[in-house]
Amino acid sequence: MTGTIPPPRDMILEVAGLTMRFGGLVAVEQVSFAAMRGDITALIGPNGAGKTTVFNCITGFYRPSSGAVRLHLPGALPVDLHRLPGYRIARAGVARTFQNIRLFPGMTALENLLVAQHNRLMAATGWGIGAVLGLSRYPRAEREAIELARHWLQATALLDRADDPAGALPYGAQRRLEIARAMCTNPSLLCLDEPAAGLNPRESEELARLLLEIRAQGTSILLIEHDMGVVMKISDRVVVLDHGRLIADDIPAVVRADPRVIAAYLGEGEEEEEGEAA
Amino acid sequence: MSRTEDRRSQARPAAGESDRPRQGALIALKDAALSALVALGLFAPMVGLRTDVAPSGGLYLRTRWADVAILCGIVFMLRLALVLWTGRRGLQPSTAPRPWTLWLQKAGRFFAPALLAVALVLPFIPGVERYELDLGILVLTYVMLGWGLNIVVGLAGLLDLGYVAFYAVGAYSYALLALNFGLSFWICLPLAGILAAFWGILLGFPVLRLRGDYLAIVTLAFGEMIRIVLVNWVSLTGGPNGISGIPRPSFFGLSFSMSGDPDTFAGYFGLEPSPLHRVIFLYYLIFALALLTNWVTLRLRRQPLGRAWEAMREDEIACRALGINITTAKLSAFALGAMFGGFAGAFFATRQAFISPESFTFIESATILAIVVLGGLGSQIGVAVAALVMIGGFEFFRQFGEWRMLVFGGAMVLIMVLRPRGLVGTRTPSVALGEKRAIGANLIGEGRG
Numbered sequence: 001m002t003g004t005i006p007p008p009r010d011m012i013l014e015v016a017g018l019t020m021r022f023g024g025l026v027a028v029e030q031v032s033f034a035a036m037r038g039d040i041t042a043l044i045g046p047n048g049a050g051k052t053t054v055f056n057c058i059t060g061f062y063r064p065s066s067g068a069v070r071l072h073l074p075g076a077l078p079v080d081l082h083r084l085p086g087y088r089i090a091r092a093g094v095a096r097t098f099q100n101i102r103l104f105p106g107m108t109a110l111e112n113l114l115v116a117q118h119n120r121l122m123a124a125t126g127w128g129i130g131a132v133l134g135l136s137r138y139p140r141a142e143r144e145a146i147e148l149a150r151h152w153l154q155a156t157a158l159l160d161r162a163d164d165p166a167g168a169l170p171y172g173a174q175r176r177l178e179i180a181r182a183m184c185t186n187p188s189l190l191c192l193d194e195p196a197a198g199l200n201p202r203e204s205e206e207l208a209r210l211l212l213e214i215r216a217q218g219t220s221i222l223l224i225e226h227d228m229g230v231v232m233k234i235s236d237r238v239v240v241l242d243h244g245r246l247i248a249d250d251i252p253a254v255v256r257a258d259p260r261v262i263a264a265y266l267g268e269g270e271e272e273e274e275g276e277a278a
Numbered sequence: 279m280s281r282t283e284d285r286r287s288q289a290r291p292a293a294g295e296s297d298r299p300r301q302g303a304l305i306a307l308k309d310a311a312l313s314a315l316v317a318l319g320l321f322a323p324m325v326g327l328r329t330d331v332a333p334s335g336g337l338y339l340r341t342r343w344a345d346v347a348i349l350c351g352i353v354f355m356l357r358l359a360l361v362l363w364t365g366r367r368g369l370q371p372s373t374a375p376r377p378w379t380l381w382l383q384k385a386g387r388f389f390a391p392a393l394l395a396v397a398l399v400l401p402f403i404p405g406v407e408r409y410e411l412d413l414g415i416l417v418l419t420y421v422m423l424g425w426g427l428n429i430v431v432g433l434a435g436l437l438d439l440g441y442v443a444f445y446a447v448g449a450y451s452y453a454l455l456a457l458n459f460g461l462s463f464w465i466c467l468p469l470a471g472i473l474a475a476f477w478g479i480l481l482g483f484p485v486l487r488l489r490g491d492y493l494a495i496v497t498l499a500f501g502e503m504i505r506i507v508l509v510n511w512v513s514l515t516g517g518p519n520g521i522s523g524i525p526r527p528s529f530f531g532l533s534f535s536m537s538g539d540p541d542t543f544a545g546y547f548g549l550e551p552s553p554l555h556r557v558i559f560l561y562y563l564i565f566a567l568a569l570l571t572n573w574v575t576l577r578l579r580r581q582p583l584g585r586a587w588e589a590m591r592e593d594e595i596a597c598r599a600l601g602i603n604i605t606t607a608k609l610s611a612f613a614l615g616a617m618f619g620g621f622a623g624a625f626f627a628t629r630q631a632f633i634s635p636e637s638f639t640f641i642e643s644a645t646i647l648a649i650v651v652l653g654g655l656g657s658q659i660g661v662a663v664a665a666l667v668m669i670g671g672f673e674f675f676r677q678f679g680e681w682r683m684l685v686f687g688g689a690m691v692l693i694m695v696l697r698p699r700g701l702v703g704t705r706t707p708s709v710a711l712g713e714k715r716a717i718g719a720n721l722i723g724e725g726r727g
Contacts, residue, residue, distance in 0.1 A: 059599065090601030098599070104592035106722030107585075108707045114582075115589040116600045121582040138581070142709075150711070162711045167721035185600055 095187035105167025113149035426618030435591030435725015440501025448623020474620025520634025654700025
């Protein structure tokens with residue numbers, strides 16, 4: 001355990017001394033921050049700052065070289081996410097989306113949302129055997145799962161596309177469907193990797209509204225985003241990374257005025273290239 | 279990757295069709311001449327030159343240039359007609375729904391029940407003799423194997439080139455258990471399935487991390503390993519000599535012997551003893567086993583486990599992010615597919631009464647995989663039709679004598695050119711809020727391991 005400050009009262013995610021090395025390259029170095037329950041926390045920084053690496057450490061796609069990632073849930077001991085295999089992190093209550101959309105293109109939107117509820121449904125089938133024989137509470141569980149899916153399809157304005165294959169949906173709809181799919185796992189913390197990438201201004205607007213709605217329903221959000229309009233409008237707190245280090249962690253208004261953040265984005269030979277985001 | 283290519287080829291505008299008819303004819307002629315040239319290159323050594331035994335006993339080279347000329351002429355004419363008819367693009371492979379697809383889908387709704395009905399009454403159709411029944415049993419065995427492999431390859435997207443190993447495990451399990459312990463077929467059948475499933479899991483563990491080509495190679499090696507063990511472990515399996523005298527199945531304790539005693543099938547029901555009784559019984563046995571495979575697969579597809587398999591085929595990383603345990607999902611697919619292979623193997627052993635490693639070579643795996651790919655990955659009816667076409671077609675093409683393999687191979691190439699994703703490339707959603715609409719094959723993932 002690295003020596004850390006005692007967690008403030010209502011933290012949901014604690015990242016402490018996180019370091020990630022790829023061979024000789026240090027992608028993330030000694031990054032510590034916390035995301036509060038019920039907040040939208042944004043993680044920003046120029047390209048190559050290590051945002052996605054931090055994300056992958058949190059969601060179990062990388063195992064950090066050192067440091068800790070802990071999930072604090074009310075009435076339970078903190079969960080050490082950095083020790084869990086990837087699929088267990090989703091079960092612990094952390095859902096994520098991907099920078100390059102990863103839907104199941106050959107399955108319908110509804111099926112995508114049902115796959116997200118796999119674990120709950122699987123338990124209801126008696127681990128597959130009961131359901132094959134037609135026993136068990138499966139039909140009811142499936143009806144409930146479809147209701148939940150319908151709720152999120154409604155919330156993301158995809159209800160009329162429910163029976164269309166996910167791969168045939170327009171880009172913006174695919175982005176929304178991926179968020180809906182993550183929400184169908186009933187997460188405590190939703191991690192979004194550049195959800196506004198490639199969206200037009202109107203779609204970004206809708207996305208911001210959707211994220212605020214999700215927050216209002218009690219899910220905390222951690223967000224990587226390049227679209228500063230979205231970030232500054234909806235975030236409760238902004239964490240800035242540059243060259244793998246934490247350079248700022250404050251409310252949006254303060255971060256916006258921070259000279260180091262401005263330097264990281266504008267100066268010192270750093271060019272922001274939108275192309276890499278794709 | 280192929281998905282994007284597919285889309286691109288569809289997006290490409292129909293290249294200037296017959297805008298200048300004279301030039302079109304010229305292009306067609308050139309194209310046909312080129313095809314004829316390629317045909318000449320191929321047919322000259324294959325057909326034109328032939329070694330025969332001379333009356334004196336020696337070998338001599340016989341030339342058949344007339345045949346070559348006829349073949350090249352046919353190729354020229356066909357190509358010319360094709361290019362003139364369809365334009366320069368030739369026949370475009372397509373997985374997208376065409377106008378006639380709708381009609382076909384409508385017909386398909388009656389096709390499956392009709393096929394089932396024919397299969398059900400086949401032994402009683404006049405004119406169906408021993409030969410037809412044996413062929414029916416063979417086809418149904420492959421239908422069952424195809425459906426079993428379809429779970430692994432079609433649903434879970436794991437390319438398995440060693441499926442015959444589980445067929446072998448099932449067959450040897452039944453043979454050894456029945457001969458050494460005197461267990462009846464009905465006890466051995468589930469045991470054979472369980473043992474095959476066990477081997478499926480055993481294969482599954484080392485290949486969990488492998489994808490695509492690497493997975494295919496390891497499964498291929500696994501299939502060969504099982505066969506080589508069977509050949510070399512002489513004290514247990516009899517080695518290359520195989521195992522003979524495997525007990526035949528009984529009808530609820532009534533044997534199918536020809537004696538006519540009251541404890542035989544014919545005697546008990548007061549029938550004239552006939553060897554056909556056993557064949558009919560075996561036919562219905564494999565029919566029931568195949569239907570069981572189909573029923574379990576169809577049910578699982580509509581349930582979380584089946585959906586997780588299909589999701590895994592589409593995108594494994596996304597599955598992990600949703601909390602699906604890839605390990606158990608993969609292992610369960612391997613185990614279940616292997617179990618049905620084991621059932622089929624036990625049936626094979628009891629039907630033949632003799633098994634040897636000869637029956638479990640790589641070509642069997644390849645045939646079963648070809649059935650699944652030809653039928654369309656993940657499609658139950660497609661696999662059944664493909665098994666009928668492949669196995670039945672193989673028999674049907676016997677009349678072509680030495681041309682059999684050529685005609686057969688050509689037919690398969692033609693199908694794969696026109697329908698690259700198999701006979702039934704579309705996918706029916708497992709659940710829908712409204713109407714279930716088939717999903718075009720260009721959207722469906724093929725699985726990458």
